[in-house]
Amino acid sequence: MSQNFVDTLVIGAGASGLAFSALMAQSGHDFVCLEAHSLPGGCASFFKSKGMSFDVGATTLSGMAFNGPLKQFIDQVDLDIELTHIDPGVVISTQGQKIKRFCNRLDWIEEQSRVFKNVSVYDLWNQIEANNETCWKVTSSSRYYPPQNLNDLKKLGFTHIGDKLSVLPLCLRNFESYFLSTLLTTNEYKKFLNELLMISAQNTIDQAPAIVGVMGLSYNMDTWYPSGGMGEFSKSIVKKIKQFGGDIRFNHKVVSINQLSDDSGYIVETDKGETLRVRKIVSTLPLWNTQILLKHLNPSVLTRQAGLNPPVWGALTGYYKIKIETDFGSLYHQVHQDSYGRFKGQSSDSCFLSLSAAKDYLRGENEVRSGYRTLSISTHIDLSEYSKLLAQEGEAGLKAYWDESFQKVIKNYFGSICIELENTGIGDPKTFEKFTSRHQGCVGGLPHDMRKSIFRYPSSKTGLENVFQIGDTTFPGQGVVGVLMGAMNLFYRHFS
Numbered sequence: 341m342s343q344n345f346v347d348t349l350v351i352g353a354g355a356s357g358l359a360f361s362a363l364m365a366q367s368g369h370d371f372v373c374l375e376a377h378s379l380p381g382g383c384a385s386f387f388k389s390k391g392m393s394f395d396v397g398a399t400t401l402s403g404m405a406f407n408g409p410l411k412q413f414i415d416q417v418d419l420d421i422e423l424t425h426i427d428p429g430v431v432i433s434t435q436g437q438k439i440k441r442f443c444n445r446l447d448w449i450e451e452q453s454r455v456f457k458n459v460s461v462y463d464l465w466n467q468i469e470a471n472n473e474t475c476w477k478v479t480s481s482s483r484y485y486p487p488q489n490l491n492d493l494k495k496l497g498f499t500h501i502g503d504k505l506s507v508l509p510l511c512l513r514n515f516e517s518y519f520l521s522t523l524l525t526t527n528e529y530k531k532f533l534n535e536l537l538m539i540s541a542q543n544t545i546d547q548a549p550a551i552v553g554v555m556g557l558s559y560n561m562d563t564w565y566p567s568g569g570m571g572e573f574s575k576s577i578v579k580k581i582k583q584f585g586g587d588i589r590f591n592h593k594v595v596s597i598n599q600l601s602d603d604s605g606y607i608v609e610t611d612k613g614e615t616l617r618v619r620k621i622v623s624t625l626p627l628w629n630t631q632i633l634l635k636h637l638n639p640s641v642l643t644r645q646a647g648l649n650p651p652v653w654g655a656l657t658g659y660y661k662i663k664i665e666t667d668f669g670s671l672y673h674q675v676h677q678d679s680y681g682r683f684k685g686q687s688s689d690s691c692f693l694s695l696s697a698a699k700d701y702l703r704g705e706n707e708v709r710s711g712y713r714t715l716s717i718s719t720h721i722d723l724s725e726y727s728k729l730l731a732q733e734g735e736a737g738l739k740a741y742w743d744e745s746f747q748k749v750i751k752n753y754f755g756s757i758c759i760e761l762e763n764t765g766i767g768d769p770k771t772f773e774k775f776t777s778r779h780q781g782c783v784g785g786l787p788h789d790m791r792k793s794i795f796r797y798p799s800s801k802t803g804l805e806n807v808f809q810i811g812d813t814t815f816p817g818q819g820v821v822g823v824l825m826g827a828m829n830l831f832y833r834h835f836s
């Protein structure tokens with residue numbers, strides 16, 4: 341490494357590390373961002389195959405409405421990215437029907453009422469929407485909401501205090517008991533809500549705090565497609581970091597961190613055998629990875645957080661080149677497998693399908709002109725179940741089985757309008773571990789869960805001086821929108 345002292349080290353160039361680094365570069369901080377992989381984006385990255393660019397994990401962006409985190413970040417760094425609002429944000433296939441998640445509340449209510457009779461859909465969604473706006477206004481306007489300690493409470497301020505107080509009860513009860521106990525509902529409808537919430541918040545309505553349920557279930561009214569896919573989103577942030585004069589390096593994996601003998605900071609080693617002295621560290625890795633890097637410095641570092649009990653998921657993904665006649669009006673689809681059940685290893689009852697836009701030439705001009713689009717399909721897998729299956733059946737056999745299962749879901753859903761379908765890869769927890777280094781291939785972040793109060797969700801403090809943690813296992817949490825908010829919160833609290 342040419343320079344061996346830098347004030348701040350950012351570990352990882354996923355969405356959180358990229359956003360944090362862009363803010364650091366814009367404000368002229370002395371920092372370097374080291375990324376293990378050859379490409380930016382982490383779980384929101386891409387790969388090229390058969391002439392096209394495929395999203396590896398995340399396919400949707402959100403957080404533009406109500407001056408949300410994505411809008412704030414784009415405005416702050418003047419990001420050059422083309423986003424298209426997708427309405428309906430998702431088409432849900434359930435009980436033999438297709439339900440379109442229109443952004444317009446009344447249209448969305450009407451769609452659900454067609455299928456779910458004797459459910460107070462109207463009252464429920466009026467309440468969800470009213471609360472959603474307040475939740476976004478409050479969380480996006482204060483860097484200290486919800487307060488995680490007395491200090492945060494002091495710093496919260498009194499502006500919009502009525503809104504702040506009105507949102508607090510939503511942090512204290514689960515979604516189901518808060519909203520559904522006084523409304524007419526059915527088990528089928530609860531299952532429907534659970535599947536919707538699993539894709540945005542990785543949790544169910546009886547375990548997710550009401551605030552998370554409200555914001556998670558509203559995700560699909562504010563869904564955005566980045567032209568070229570998530571890779572373009574990540575690349576556009578790298579471009580900004582470089583324009584601002586920031587230092588970001590790929591193929592540099594941090595392998596050890598030790599305290600400098602005079603306690604003035606840390607000495608960091610990479611897999612290339614280089615060393616770097618730094619004063620501050622911002623880890624954007626899942627907290628288990630951070631804990632492994634730091635525990636010899638303080639054995640109890642992050643132990644309380646790492647011992648959290650809510651389920652942590654792995655993902656099964658399939659990547660396909662597809663030719664279809666229509667996309668039913670949306671790029672995003674959730675297929676509930678009510679008629680044919682779960683397949684081996686699957687831990688939810690649905691698959692999420694993401695198409696690229698029909699004329700998105702950034703995906704691969706020749707292939708798009710020939711009528712091809714990309715299709716990513718994903719579902720949840722329990723990590724311990726995955727280990728058992730892997731030991732019993734071996735990787736190659738399992739992947740062939742999952743390809744077959746995914747193709748069945750896709751062909752069943754699109755039927756005869758699917759003209760061509762070609763697999764370009766299957767991802768499982770081992771794949772994610774290999775490309776993102778995430779401990780045991782856990783992805784999707786740490787769900788907010790009533791079994792661990794929202795006020796005790798892992799914070800950006802690690803317990804070691806000048807070592808901070810952001811990303812999707814740290815408050816405010818999951819998804820690109822959550823990690824953007826986390827990156828901005830840390831930056832404005834401690835680095836601006």
Ligand SMILES: Cc1cc2nc3c(=O)[nH]c(=O)nc-3n(C[C@H](O)[C@H](O)[C@H](O)COP(=O)(O)OP(=O)(O)OC[C@H]3O[C@@H](n4cnc5c(N)ncnc54)[C@H](O)[C@@H]3O)c2cc1C
Binds near residue numbers: 353376593625
């Ligand atoms: C299948 C799937 C679908 C998803 N869909 C969506 C979606 O549609 N919308 C959405 O908003 N979210 C979605 N998510 C979640 C979203 O992708 C993540 O929450 C988010 O991208 C996490 O970003 P991060 O920066 O916290 O972590 P990561 O993306 O994991 O980034 C961490 C980075 O650190 C690097 N790294 C690891 N170890 C080291 C090391 N020792 N040294 C240097 N670098 C290191 C990794 O290579 C990686 O690039 C999805 C996730 C998956 C898996």
